[in-house]
């Protein structure tokens with residue numbers, strides 16, 4: 068950050084605050100030119116002397132310098148990253164604490180950064196799956212560019228990551244890497260055999276062809292780890308785990324060797340999208356096989372016991388979660404990677420356990436929470452618009468349910484037309500309505516009228532822009548609560 072000179076402005080009679088200069092965005096380029104960001108009604112702009120190279124409208128500032136007012140587009144984001152390395156993502160998972168904050172709308176990062184400033188965790192600001200890109204009609208470039216501009220605007224110089232989340236194919240991984248993403252989360256779910264749980268031992272025996280190297284390494288063995296964790300591999304359970312995870316291990320090796328090995332990125336193995344929880348022994352098996360085959364990775368996301376549903380707190384037996392998480396954490400510590408907790412939005416009941424049992428080394432991903440906070444803001448600021456969206460969400464609920472496993476039931480949601488304006492935000496304290504709004508986000512944002520215009524999207528964007536400070540405050544409090552509970556788990560150890 069540098070001291071702002073009013074002569075950098077286009078008009079002589081304006082103060083920086085009248086012109087909308089973001090105070091923290093004032094930076095000095097390597098050649099000494101001042102680059103900053105300012106707010107216009109519809110969007111923000113970058114302002115810099117012409118020779119810096121941004122593409123935009125030219126003007127002469129009060130000091131008589133030829134300048135450019137540049138829109139926040141991809142070309143200008145790429146140049147910004149080049150000039151200011153802190154605006155580029157980098158691998159961050161090696162840090163003890165990292166926190167993924169997917170931002171589906173591309174407007175939440177300043178709020179996320181406010182909460183993160185109070186903690187030492189590094190953020191992964193760009194974090195989207197291909198499905199999320201499709202539902203929001205965005206690209207990996209756009210998602211990363213929004214993070215870059217937010218980091219520049221807020222002067223966040225501690226570093227951040229960009230996660231191609233839940234990627235399932237070679238082409239998807241290539242796509243994220245080509246856009247400069249610094250983390251690849253490989254979703255092995257399609258290669259995990261989900262029907263093994265229903266097989267009898269005899270059926271397993273018929274399907275599984277034993278591999279001598281695996282048999283020798285695992286069957287009949289007991290592995291003892293820190294904190295009294297011990298894992299046993301008997302013949303029957305091993306045959307099952309080899310059947311469930313054999314292909315997934317193969318797939319992760321292929322992707323690693325083809326694309327990850329020589330790239331400086333964080334590699335995360337995601338085995339959480341399965342029908343049944345990952346047992347500690349299964350987790351150990353997958354990790355050890357990958358490591359023995361030379362795959363190096365930053366984190367594994369197992370599927371934990373209980374339910375991590377979208378947008379609501381943990382559902383399940385906390386004592387069992389604690390017992391199993393202890394084993395998962397001990398395995399990760401033993402091999403030297405981090406446990407990654409997916410669908411981490413609002414899982415307040417388990418955060419202290421995650422913080423404690425990982426001894427403060429974790430990656431947690433949240434995504435939907437900022438969307439719900441954005442809709443809470445709509446309920447607070449424009450009750451009429453909120454009711455419209457809510458009614459639409461109810462009509463879209465059955466369709467949206469096909470993509471999500473949730474227990475929320477629209478019948479438990481009070482009639483939105485009978486709730487007083489000032490009570491509407493209370494809907495966001497209720498699990499059924501949280502899930503209703505959560506799972507219908509893609510449909511809400513993409514719904515169009517007969518003339519092709521968006522039914523809600525433009526009005527929502529306008530409201531969010533006009534009330535962005537209020538939105539950042541909501542996010543600060545909400546993400547702050549996540550971090551506070553995670554840190555509470557280990558800070559007093």
Ligand SMILES: [Zn+2]
Nearest residue numbers: 337339409410
């Ligand atoms: Zn996941």
